[in-house]
Amino acid sequence: MPDIVAVLALDMLPMFEAAVATEVWGVDRSDAGVPPFEFRMCGMTADPVVTTSGFSIVPSHDIEGLRNADLVVVPGWHPAHDDPVPADISTAVNEAFDAGARIASFCAGVFVLAAAGLLDGRRATSHWMHADRLTLMYPEIAVDRDVLYVDEDPLFTSAGTAAAIDLCLHITRKDHGSVVANRIARRMVVPPHRDGGQAQFVESPVNAVDDDPIGVATTWALRRLQHDITVEDLARRAKLSPRTFARRFRAAAGTTPLQWLLVQRVREAQRLLESTALSVDEIASRCGLGTAANLRIHFARVVGTTPTSYRATFRRTA
DNA sequence: TGGGATAACCGCCATA
C-alpha cells in the first residue's frame, strides 16, 4: 500500500508551497526507485480553490480525501486577516489526526494546526514573518523562529517557501531512507539535506564557488569525511584564521563547523548503512566518526534511532 | 558509564 499524502488546499492557497508537496509526493518517480505515493489535493469542497497567484485550481478530492491519509499537509493559511480559522477546517484536521494521520504545515499553515489545538505544549516554527503573531495568538506553543523546520512527529512545522522542501525531504528520509530522499532531491535539483536546526536567516548561503572560502572548505571536507578534520584544517583551506572562519561559517550556514561536520558524517553513515553490508564499526571509520560507540551517539542525536535499526528499516529499499 | 585530555565555541577586546 503506497503512503497516502493529502494536501489541504484552502482558499488563498500559496502556489509555491502547494507545488513543493506536489513535486515531492505527487510525481511518479518509480523509474528512479522511489516508492509510489497516493497523492490527493483536497479542497474543503470539490469547487475550485483560489490561489495567492490569482488563478484557481480544481482539487482532485474534497475534504473526504483526508480520510485514511497517512500524512496531511497544510501548505498555508492566508495570514493577512485576523479571522479565526473556521471550525470546519479545524475539525477536519483534528479528525484526520485522531484517525492516525501525521500533520505537516508549511509557513502560515501552522495557524491551522494551532487553531486545531494540536500544537499546545509543543515546539513549532513558521516563517519568521509570522513568528510574533503566532506567539501572541498561541502562547502555549513554544515557537522557534530560528529554524527551518521542527520535527515533533507526528506533527511537523516548517518555515515555508524553500524550507518546505527541506521538511518534505526530511519526512521522506525518515520514512523511506536517505537513498530515496536523495533520489527525489536529485530529480528536483535541490541539495539533498539541510538540517532542521539550521537558521532561517543566513547572511549568505553555503556555496561551493571557488571564491567563497566557506564553500571551498566545506567541499573539501565532504570529499574526505573519512579522515580527521579539525576546524583549524577547514580554516586553513578557507585561508582564514580559525576565529574568523568560525564566525563566517555561522553567518553562512547557521551552525558551527563541528556540528555541520558531524551531521555530514551521520548522513554518510546513513548512506552506507542503506547501500552496503559493511559493519557498523567499519562505517563509523569510513564516515570519520572513529568508533561504533561514537557513531551511535551522533546517529541517535541526528536521526533519532540506532544504526542497526535504521539499516533494518531501510536496507530493503536500497 | 565515568572521567580526563583535547578541541571547539564564543564573548570580549585590541587592531587595522
Added chain:
DNA sequence: GCTATGGCGGTTATCC
C-alpha cells in the same frame, strides 16, 4: 565612527 579580523581565555562539547 564603523566594520572586519584575529588573539585570548573561560566554558562547553567531544572522544577515547
